[in-house]
Amino acid sequence: MPGLCLQSEQAMAMACLLLADEIAVKLFFMDEEALQIDQVKQYLQSAYEVDVAERAYQSVLNWAAKNPVRFEDLKAPDSPNKGEVWGKIDETVLVINRDVLLEYLDKNGFDYTAVSRKWNEKGYLKRTPQGKFVHNTKVYGIKSSYVKFNLPQEDDVTDENGFMQVEEQENLPFD
Known part of the structure; x- marks a missing residue:
């Protein structure tokens, strides 16, 4: 074509x-x-119309949502997490261990260097005071390198259950 x-x-x-x-x-x-x-x-959408960074961001959010136990403090009483800690999820920020994030992105065909620039442009990343994307900080007492994502907020186009609102369903030429 x-x-x-x-x-x-x-x-x-x-x-x-x-x-x-x-x-x-x-x-x-x-x-x-x-x-x-x-x-x-x-x-059909051209490769230029498909926003890889947006797909990667949504993929990371979905992955974190499917694995909430990995973002729990394993030292907390009655913690369901009996294994690895990948980071933590606050109301407005998703904090992910850099190595865990890079492994996930690589397995799913996303290039961190390419998408992180776009994520920054879209306001999805929190930067350090020095302007870096990787934060050397503690999560549940474990100091490591983490990437911090801004989470979608209530004023985003989601319903009360957190699903995205769709303006109009696209009709395909097949009956």
Whole structure:
């Protein structure tokens, strides 16, 4: 597709849909024409439109939300955390051990150096007084290198359950 640089997962999914439509037309809907790239390309996003830093930030937030026990003080009475401490979650800040964050990002195909600059531009990171992204601080008495994220607040576009509000559902050309 000249002039349209797609994310590989998105391109593969659309190729599967186009192939399935072509097969369905040949086998079941012989009087119709299969979908063409020109008909569906408006629903695809270019690589420039896909915000990798935003996806990485949302991925980190989801990962922390799925693993809340790793952000608990293991020395606290009745603590559910019996293993590693990855950081802590306050009302407005998510603090993550730098090495744990780098490992997670790497496993999920995100480059920390690239996304951290964008995160900073978007106001997602807290910087040290020296302007660094990595804070040498203590979390539950353990001194290490941590990255501090600003968490979305109540005035963000979320409902009372914390889900993002969607203005309008996009309609696809498939019925």
